[in-house]
Amino acid sequence: MDKNETKNYIAKRVAKELRDGDLVNLGIGLPTLVGNFLPKGIKINLQSENGLIGLGPAPDDKTYDKDITNAGGQPVTLLDGGMYFDSTLSFSIIRGGHVDITVLGCLQVDSTGSLASWIIPGKMVPGMGGAMDLVTGAKKVIIATTHTNRGNPKILKNCTLPLTAKNQVNMIITEMGVMEVRNDGLHLLEYNPEYTIDQIIEATDATLIINNPKKVEVED
Amino acid sequence: MDKNETKNYIAKRVAKELRDGDLVNLGIGLPTLVGNFLPKGIKINLQSENGLIGLGPAPDDKTYDKDITNAGGQPVTLLDGGMYFDSTLSFSIIRGGHVDITVLGCLQVDSTGSLASWIIPGKMVPGMGGAMDLVTGAKKVIIATTHTNRGNPKILKNCTLPLTAKNQVNMIITEMGVMEVRNDGLHLLEYNPEYTIDQIIEATDATLIINNPKKVEVED
Amino acid sequence: MEKIIKLTDLKNHLFDGMSIMVGGFMAVGTPEILIDEIVRLNIKDITIICNDAGFVDLGVGKLIVAGQVKKLIASHIGLNPVAGRLMGEGIMECELIPQGTLAEQIRAGGAGLGGLLTPTGLGTIVEEGKEIITVDGQDFILELPIRADLALLYGTTVDKYGNTNFTKTTRNFNPVMATATDKVIVLAREMVDRIDPDNVVTPHIFVDYIVKEEE
């Protein structure tokens, strides 16, 4: 798989976690792709924390409106039934547990469900934006990420960078497989048959609990 | 003065405390009358804590709308420029210090600016409604009340009934005069020349600090 | 998902001992026919969270008069003498809360906050049994979130998605209650095709079911 194929593969598998009617917040980058691969018959509501529900596709020349952007500042559109609101209601929705699923990227994620995604001290300090609230408030937190970063594991026993949230991640989905954070550790539930289990273990710093994992199934 | 004249006298004197552009919340009963006696050229904004600013007069048959009521549940109207909002914004306005003046009645009020107005244990327990927030949040709290209740003082050294708020009242206006709560006690700033100073002292349980009080001036 | 249900379906969402938030201020903005249905079904031991006790024949007052309310959480009960009597006789538990604090507690319940610090009620019996927290030398009462099993709201205009608006002073506690319960049922005065996305007060994601006032 090339880079784009990898991203789409991950996004397709994440999309299978969505249920009809879910309120979903997708982070910038890879997570945004999830919206392209919704299972048939499934309608979800996409929230953007800058103040809308009913996020539609990027506009064309005709539908472009500079007053409608997503949390990344990019122009978007609003679907029928969607609406706008201010930042306090937006985060009441997020912190209050009204978001069913949030999908985010990471710098690091670990076997206790802790996440690091907003700062590399001395190097990159973009800020946490809405990520800390999303990870704390959403009913289900899915990290969608490449399994490694330039060959270095991103899935660690314990995050070493400053955290975005402690013990809040529920699921990690990569091009290698699907992992779930449980009380006893990180379970490999599904694996991509393009990789051997040994390769996955090798690419993972965290200890994986492996108990008859299934093969990942996504449509081409 | 008969009962109505007394009430109007008090309301007229309270009205002189209002400044152009003030946001004002008037309690049910006597305080409501204040709106009838605004000084010339003064426009104020009346708030009702159930969710509006721009309270107008009671409706006639033509303007009656069952969806527009004040905090007493009575039908009212909305003036040009007025608007509706929900209870959280209503009390952000009140608690947040955005109300310039609130005028309320009382069961008891005392020389420390404490107020009792919401419960007579075992007898009458209407509840505090929005009064505690109003008295705590408004920039200036004026108690508009008859000086006594069936001959018994309402202006006490210390309230004996459960409090609505502690040390929040700024001014007490009765048919006998105008009193201000200061750090050193209750000052009689103005008196109604229909009464002697001795009569006022006699009708007041609290100690009055009296230092050349002026005569109350209200228009007939 | 189809959100519109019949009034008679309301029973599927009710149970003895449940807690219900009811929108409205002195019964302005209260979904009366939903209340009537609960009276008819004789659901028992309800905890009601509402701005006030309504009147004996209007709003949550009807549930109180019918003896169905175990506990009332409200800011004011003065216009329903039966509420005062039942409270005085110890038949109905009644927790009186300053109106602004009640609004904030419900908001906290819906917004995932663990509580809020308010100056309202300091030095009064409202502070009894509560934690006092000092910030920069100033005291505040720590008030905790309130949530309930169900919210019953009265929407003026509702679209098919469940977006809901409340006209004039019927708004009051309705929008905040929509955020703070496990389930939200709106009585719709009028169903409309569309609400301007800039003017939606309660987004559809908060609304689980809609009952049309005129079926």
Next chain:
Amino acid sequence: MEKIIKLTDLKNHLFDGMSIMVGGFMAVGTPEILIDEIVRLNIKDITIICNDAGFVDLGVGKLIVAGQVKKLIASHIGLNPVAGRLMGEGIMECELIPQGTLAEQIRAGGAGLGGLLTPTGLGTIVEEGKEIITVDGQDFILELPIRADLALLYGTTVDKYGNTNFTKTTRNFNPVMATATDKVIVLAREMVDRIDPDNVVTPHIFVDYIVKEEE
């Protein structure tokens, strides 16, 4: 009271060392020409409270690039590399706050609350130096109110009273900031005769002055 002022009157409300809340999210909903005027006037040592650092040539980013900002309080600075550099070099103080916490702190500042309890940031550096309060066995961070001297907002439609609405995603932090400062100035994209009283977002009592975008 006449609320409409000229852009050149803005200087009467500015001073070195002041704190300013600026509406907008990545410069969407930011009153650009008010920012330009502050750059022109070269007001110094400003504390800016804004969702983010804008861009080098948009939003509060322009003030940062001009070296006028002593301290920035924001949730995100990633799209303005100058902000990151000035922060890294210790030239500009920067307090990064989770976006939802920032919104709540400003709300608390406007609503007279002494603070709020949030789970956001627990177990991260966000909790450092803050009081942790346990409610029913669950930990929360006590976050304190934020206020400022001035708010600069971008209203889409404004009536002569100062009632203000914000269209689409330009709304963001604008309405809450209107509540939490000593003075509020709105840049009006369009003056209108009337806003439906059911649809007013920011009531006129919060708005002190209005600058028309097209004079």
